Amino acid sequence: MAEMIEGHGGELALAALRAFGVREMFTLSGGHVFPLYDAAHKQNFPIFDVRHEQSAVFAAEAVAKLQRRPGLAVLTAGPGVTNGISGLTSAFFNASPVLVLGGRAPQFRWGSGSLQEFDHVPLVAPITKYAGTVTDTDAIAGEITAALTAALTAHRGPAFLDLPLEVVFSTGEAAQPGSPAVPILEADPDEVARAATLLATAARPVIIAGSDVWGGDAIDALRAAAEALRIPVFANGMGRGALPPSHPLAFAKARRPALNEADVVCVIGTPLDFRLGFGEFGEARVVHIVDAPSQRATHVTPAASPAGDLRRILTEISGYRGEVVDHAEWIDGLRSAEDAGKARDAEAMAAETDPIKPARVYGELRRVLAPDAVTIGDGGDFVSYAGRYLEPAQPGTWLDPGPYGCLGTGMGYAMGARVTYPDRQICVLLGDGAAGFSLMDAESLARQNLPVVIVVGNNGIWGLEKHPMNAMYGYDVAADLQPGLRYDEVVRALGGAGETVEKAADLGAALARAFDSGVPYLVNVLTDPADAYPRSSNLA
Ligand SMILES: Cc1ncc(C[n+]2csc(CCOP(=O)(O)OP(=O)(O)O)c2C)c(N)n1
Ligand SMILES: [Mg+2]
Numbered sequence: 179m180a181e182m183i184e185g186h187g188g189e190l191a192l193a194a195l196r197a198f199g200v201r202e203m204f205t206l207s208g209g210h211v212f213p214l215y216d217a218a219h220k221q222n223f224p225i226f227d228v229r230h231e232q233s234a235v236f237a238a239e240a241v242a243k244l245q246r247r248p249g250l251a252v253l254t255a256g257p258g259v260t261n262g263i264s265g266l267t268s269a270f271f272n273a274s275p276v277l278v279l280g281g282r283a284p285q286f287r288w289g290s291g292s293l294q295e296f297d298h299v300p301l302v303a304p305i306t307k308y309a310g311t312v313t314d315t316d317a318i319a320g321e322i323t324a325a326l327t328a329a330l331t332a333h334r335g336p337a338f339l340d341l342p343l344e345v346v347f348s349t350g351e352a353a354q355p356g357s358p359a360v361p362i363l364e365a366d367p368d369e370v371a372r373a374a375t376l377l378a379t380a381a382r383p384v385i386i387a388g389s390d391v392w393g394g395d396a397i398d399a400l401r402a403a404a405e406a407l408r409i410p411v412f413a414n415g416m417g418r419g420a421l422p423p424s425h426p427l428a429f430a431k432a433r434r435p436a437l438n439e440a441d442v443v444c445v446i447g448t449p450l451d452f453r454l455g456f457g458e459f460g461e462a463r464v465v466h467i468v469d470a471p472s473q474r475a476t477h478v479t480p481a482a483s484p485a486g487d488l489r490r491i492l493t494e495i496s497g498y499r500g501e502v503v504d505h506a507e508w509i510d511g512l513r514s515a516e517d518a519g520k521a522r523d524a525e526a527m528a529a530e531t532d533p534i535k536p537a538r539v540y541g542e543l544r545r546v547l548a549p550d551a552v553t554i555g556d557g558g559d560f561v562s563y564a565g566r567y568l569e570p571a572q573p574g575t576w577l578d579p580g581p582y583g584c585l586g587t588g589m590g591y592a593m594g595a596r597v598t599y600p601d602r603q604i605c606v607l608l609g610d611g612a613a614g615f616s617l618m619d620a621e622s623l624a625r626q627n628l629p630v631v632i633v634v635g636n637n638g639i640w641g642l643e644k645h646p647m648n649a650m651y652g653y654d655v656a657a658d659l660q661p662g663l664r665y666d667e668v669v670r671a672l673g674g675a676g677e678t679v680e681k682a683a684d685l686g687a688a689l690a691r692a693f694d695s696g697v698p699y700l701v702n703v704l705t706d707p708a709d710a711y712p713r714s715s716n717l718a
Contacts, residue, residue, distance in 0.1 A: 180353035180354060180356075182353060183352055183353075184349065184350070184351045185217070186213045186348065186349050187315050187341055187346035187347060187350065188213030188214040188215070188217035188218075189213075189216075189217040190318045190352050191214060191322055192214070192217040192218060192223060193352070194323050194355045195250060195322060197356065197357065198247065198358050199247045200247070200250050200277075201223075201224070202223070202597060203223070203252050204228060204234035204235070204252070204590075204594070205225060205252040205253070206227055206228050206229070206234055206253070206258060208255065208281055209281075210255040210258075210283075210294065210343055211252050211254055211255075211341075211346070213346045214346070215252075224597075226593060226626055226628075228619050228622045229618045229619050229621060230261060230616065230618065230619065231251070231253050231259075231261035231262045232264055232265050232586055232615070232616070233590035233593065233616055233619045234251040234252070234262065234590065235253075235264075235265025235268075235269070235278060236586070236589075236591050236594070237249070237251070237591070237597070238251040238265075238269075238277075238278075238594065239269045239276050239591070240577060240590065240591040240598070241594040241597065241598055242274040242276050243272065243389075243574075243594075244552070244574055244594065244595060245598055246275075246392075246393060246395060248330065249594065250276075250279065251265070251276065251277070252278075252279045252280075253278055253279070253280050253281070254280075254281045254294070255293075255294040255296070255340070256294030256295065257294065258281065259280040259301075260298075263302070263305070264584050266278060266305050266306060266336050266338065267305045268579060268582045268584050268587065269335065269336040270305040270307075270336055270582075271580050272389060272582070273333055273390055274335065275326070275329035275330050275334045275335070276336040276337075277322070277329060277337050277339070278336065278337075278339075279341065280298055280338065281294075281340065281346070282298070282311060282340035282341055283295035283343060284343040284344050285313060285342035285345065286344055288342075298338070298340050299311055305336070306338045307328045307329055307331075307335040307337055308324065308325045308338070308339075309339070310339055311340050312340070312341050312345055313345060315345050315349065315350030316350040316351060316352055318341065318346070318350070318352065319352035319353070321339055323355055326358065327359070327360060330358070330360045331360055332362075332363055332390075332470045332487065333390070333469050333472055333473050334393060334469075362490075363469070363470060364486050364490070365484040365485055365487070365491050367494070369483065369485075370484045370491050372481075372482040372484075373467060373483075373484050374494070375500060376442050376463065376481055377407050377465065377495065377498075378407050378500060378502045379502075380463075380503065381503060381508065382439055382440045382441045382505070383407070383410075383442040384412065384437065384440040385400075385403075385411045386412045386413065386446065386448065386454065387411055387413045387420050388413070388414050388416070388446065388449075389448060389580070390468070391416075391420060391446055392416035392420070393469075394447065396447070396489040396492050397420050399488070399489045399492035399493045399496065400420055400446065400488075400492050401420065401421055402492070402493065402496040403492045403493075403495040403496040404427050405496075406496040406498065407495070407496075407498065407502055407505075408506070408509065409427065409444070410432075410505075410508075412429050412433055413430075414448060414454075415448060415576075415580060416573070416574060416576070416577075417446075417448065418570045418573070419570030419571060419572050419573040419574070419576060420573045422571055422572070423571060426513075429516050430516070431515065431518075432512045432516040435512065436512055437455070437462070440459060440462045441461070441462055442462060442463050442464075442481075443459045443463075444465040444466075444467065445465070445466050445467070446467040446488065447467065447468070447469060449473065449475065449581070450464070450466060450475040450478050451581050453581060457477070463480075463481040465480055465482045466478070466480040467483070467484050467485075467488065467492075468483065468484075468485045469485070469486065469488050470486075524541075527540055527541030527567055529682070530682055530683075531682065532681065533704055533705060534679070534680070534703060534704065535706055536559065537563060538682050539633065539685065539705070540563060540564060540568055542685040542686050543568065544567070544568065544569075546603075546689050547603060548602070548603050549571035549572060550572055550599075550602050550603075551575065551602060551603035552595045552598075552599060552602055552603070552605070553575065553577070553605050554591045554592055554605065554606045555579070555607045556586065556588035556606060556615075556616070557585070557588075557609020557610075557612040557635065557642075558609050558611065558640065558643070558711075559609070559641040559645075560609045560635030560641070560705070562642070562711040562713075563635075564607045577595065585609075585611070585612045585615050587616070588608050588612060588615070588632070589606070589617065589623065590616060592604055592606045592628075593619070593622065593623060593630075595630070596629070597628070603693055604629075604630040605632075606632045606633070607635065608635070609635055609637075610634055610635065610638065610665065611639075611659060613665055617669070618672070620668070620669045620672045620673075620674050621673060623674070623698040624697060624698050629696050629697050630698055630699075631695075632699065632700040632701070633689070633700075633701045634665050634702050636662070636663065636704050637705045637707040637709070638658070638659050638660065638661030638662065638663070639657055639658055639659055640658075640659065641707070643657050644658070645710035661707070663702075665700055665702045668700070669698055669699070669700040673697075674697045675697050675698075676699055676701060676702060677702065678702040678703075678704065680704050685701075685703065689701060
């Protein structure tokens with residue numbers, strides 16, 4: 179017979195969470211969820227708190243993305259949960275196994291108008307893999323186990339449970355939760371074989387690897403497959419850094435010639451969305467390898483689309499034993515384009531302009547960032563440049579908001595990254611507009627001794643909106659911010675430190691001070707408002 183555990187709702191919840199390797203909670207205080215705090219407090223389970231619930235969910239998402247295990251946000255009933263909706267939606271788009279535990283007004287007088295009484299479940303159902311209300315204290319552990327199992331089953335994603343006041347405050351019992359059993363999805367072997375043959379026999383194949391390759395722990399298998407069949411690899415999202423930039427098959431700058439000239443484009447672990455021109459690659463045949471049938475594109479008909487565990491599919495492909503076409507010439511051609519692109523970038527990143535061009539900020543950052551540094555992008559043009567100029571040396575070190583494109587991830591992602599890696603460099607690239615969504619959480623970082631470096635590209639505008647609106651209408655509205663605003667002083671007032679940089683020559687020393695400071699440190703770089711990220715294609 180299974181060992182039984184007893185306790186209040188918070189204690190039963192914590193036992194189930196621990197069984198899945200959850201090691202901390204992110205939250206903002208609310209009486210509805212006090213028993214969860216009580217359990218954590220009594221068991222030395224770390225609690226990190228924030229100034230807006232969106233940051234709690236983003237912090238949980240960063241933990242989930244970086245560690246490939248569930249991240250937990252505890253949000254109070256009503257407005258606590260609704261403030262977390264953009265975070266949950268981002269986790270849904272990013273396949274991040276986030277669990278949100280919500281408080282909930284008492285069930286026994288539901289409908290009488292209790293404080294913060296609101297039925298969250300219909301609101302979160304479309305943006306979660308599992309959503310429900312736990313109506314019995316004895317069921318809490320089992321429901322959490324079911325929610326986390328759903329969150330970790332490919333295609334991964336967030337889950338939500340709310341716990342009515344009397345349910346979480348009451349005492350109950352449950353079987354001691356055992357180790358998780360997450361089902362593994364097997365792809366159709368014939369479909370895998372078809373994909374392998376298409377890749378091996380193509381004259382000019384290209385692989386694009388995305389976040390699920392990282393999330394599905396298939397990085398090594400990807401490398402083995404690319405090396406076995408000699409295929410150039412591009413990456414987006416959490417797939418970036420899958421092959422180190424020095425790898426002969428790693429490419430980033432040659433994307434346009436690669437996609438224009440390829441005869442087979444193999445997209446792995448990422449949707450055929452706007453980031454990939456909606457999967458339209460001219461004459462090329464498309465192979466779409468996904469981690470679950472639900473991820474197959476409906477707007478494109480691929481030549482093959484295996485759906486299942488990515489590590490197994492890629493391992494299978496790397497063992498392909500048929501004819502392999504020689505791709506040496508194709509790879510050499512792309513390498514020339516890549517080198518030319520890198521030379522152009524190097525020039526831009528050295529620009530000695532006044533005001534500073536965003537490219538120069540990244541030129542300076544590249545000098546100080548360690549290979550295992552975690553970089554986080556939250557903003558418009560400033561972050562598009564980060565994507566272009568920063569080359570993650572390792573997978574699992576680049577956090578962008580993903581295809582949902584939600585501004586405001588910055589401080590939450592920074593908190594989750596710092597908690598994950600107490601000793602690494604954590605660097606947030608923040609647009610000045612984006613700063614408005616989460617900068618107050620520099621206070622949470624400072625107070626809880628979580629140092630990070632925040633580099634603001636301060637152009638005084640919502641650049642990614644102002645420039646396009648001007649191009650479209652010849653004028654713009656609602657696109658200006660205060661020029662030269664001292665975001666560094668904001669962070670200083672909140673318990674951190676910072677400085678403003680106006681001259682390119684001062685950037686290096688300022689960044690060095692920031693990384694040495696041991697506190698949340700904001701480098702407020704005044705950048706050129708006339709500079710617009712060139713958006714001639716939707717392959718950003
Ligand atoms: C929550 C949210 N609101 C609005 C937008 C639309 N949006 C996308 S980029 C952008 C401008 C960002 O400006 P800033 O952070 O200053 O970066 P810049 O483009 O100036 O470098 C806006 C408003 C969004 N993506 N997410
Ligand atoms: Mg801006």
